[in-house]
Structure formats: structure tokens, C-alpha cells
Amino acid sequence: MGFGQVRQRRLSDDIVSHLESMILEGTLKAGERLPAERLLAEQFGVSRPSLREAIQKLVARGLLVSRQGGGNYVSAELGSTFSDPLLSLLEGNPDAQRDLLEFRHTLEGSCAFYAAQRATSVDHERLREAFETLQACYTPGSKASREDEGAADARFHLAIAEASHNAVLLHTIRGLFELLKHNVVTNIGGMYLQRDETRDMLMKQHRALFEAIIERRAEEAREISHQHIDYVQEVLAEGQLEARRMERAQRRQGI
Secondary structure, eight states: OOOOOOOOOOHHHHHHHHHHHHHHTTSSOTTOBOOOHHHHHHHHTOOHHHHHHHHHHHHHTTSEEEETTTEEEEOGGGGOSSOHHHHHHHHTOHHHHHHHHHHHHHHHHHHHHHHHHHOOHHHHHHHHHHHHHHHHHHSTTOOOOHHHHHHHHHHHHHHHHHHTTOHHHHHHHHHTHHHHHHHHHHHHHHHHHHOTTHHHHHHHHHHHHHHHHHTTOHHHHHHHHHHHHHHHHHHHHHHHHHHHHHHHHHHHTTO
16 A cells, blocks of 8 residues: 655645635735735744745735735725626616615524624624714714715624624625615615604614624524514615605696
């Protein structure tokens, strides 16, 4: 019986694996600049040549981008689930906006469920910060714009995805961040006009979701997430129905 030689693993391969894990878990974000090679080598406890070799391997695989004299960056393409032209189409299509809400119903419910089960104390703190920023947008007299509120809402749901410790859910939410933010801004504009209680209802729903996750009530967190999206769908459908009625009335009047 013959035995093949055991191939010794290169140090650069260990560095590659570590950086890959950091990208996959979301510690290193799309478009983010890595620390300077000297500092990163010190943090990892490795030589700069080994680190440089690992970076070159990741650049060749499209995970990192090396800029002459400008450092090394996580590829920005990793943060885009859809191409920019497709995003523009989705943003401007009412049916696609409905489809996105259906997608969010499933996706965010799962994020909430796993976040309630798996979130660490660090996750809880980041989630609390995102929640308080969102709640500040709802405070009477707040100067937050619709865009500010949309961004805060999207970041709150992103924090939940991060706390789920599911890499696929996290990167899907991150890839859709701009689309989610635009969706929220579009939705709340119509919802606030449709129902007076909308702002208070959204504030209560987000608080209930936050508390369920913090208190590790996984099934309840998922159900609250579903109820939140159901409410948004209900109010928007009501507004669309009212708009169609108005169009018919105006046509009858020859307007």
C-alpha cells in the first residue's frame, strides 16, 4: 500500500480562510477598506509577505480589490444582489414593490426568528442602537425626513439580519439594502396619508419586534414580523383601491 505525502498547508492559506470567514459573517463589508498591511499583519500575528500573498489570492478570486497606492478593499460587487439597472426597474414598478413586500414577509420573519434564538449581547447592543435611532424618527417634533426614516427602518431590519447569524440571510438583506430603503420611503409616504394611526402603529410594531428578539421569544418574533408586513400590505392595498375609485369618479366627471 502506498501513502501519498501530506501536503503542508501554507500560512497564507490560513490567512485566506480567516479573511473569507470575516467577509462571509459580515465583519468585513462590501466596499470596506482593510486596515493597512502592517497593522493587519500585526493583528493576525503573521508576516507581511504571508499576508500579501493571501491578499493576492483573494484579489484573484474577486473577493478583494487592490488599488495602487490606495489600499485593499472588499469587492463592492459582493454587496449587490441585483444589478443597478434591475434595481431601477424594481424601484419604479408597483407590482415589483408588492413582490418585494411578499419577499420581505418570508425573509424578515426568518431573520427575526433566528435573531431571537442566536443573538449575542453584542448583537443586542447593536440592535438597541438601531431601534433607538428608528424610534427617534417617530418622536413628535423630529426633524427626520422620510429618507432618514427609511434608512433607519432598513438599518433596524439589517441589524436583525446580522443578529440571525445566518450568512445567506444577512447577505441577501445587505444586497437589497438600497431597495428596502427605497421601498420603506415609498410605503410610508402613502401610508401616512391613508391612515392617521400609521406612525403610532409602526412604532408599536417595531418595539414589539425588538422586545421579542431581546427576550428570545423566537416564534413570537417571527409572528410579529409577519404581522408588520401584513399591516403594510393592508394599508397600501387600501390606498391603491381608494386611488382607483378616485380615478373612476374623475373619469365620470370628465376630469
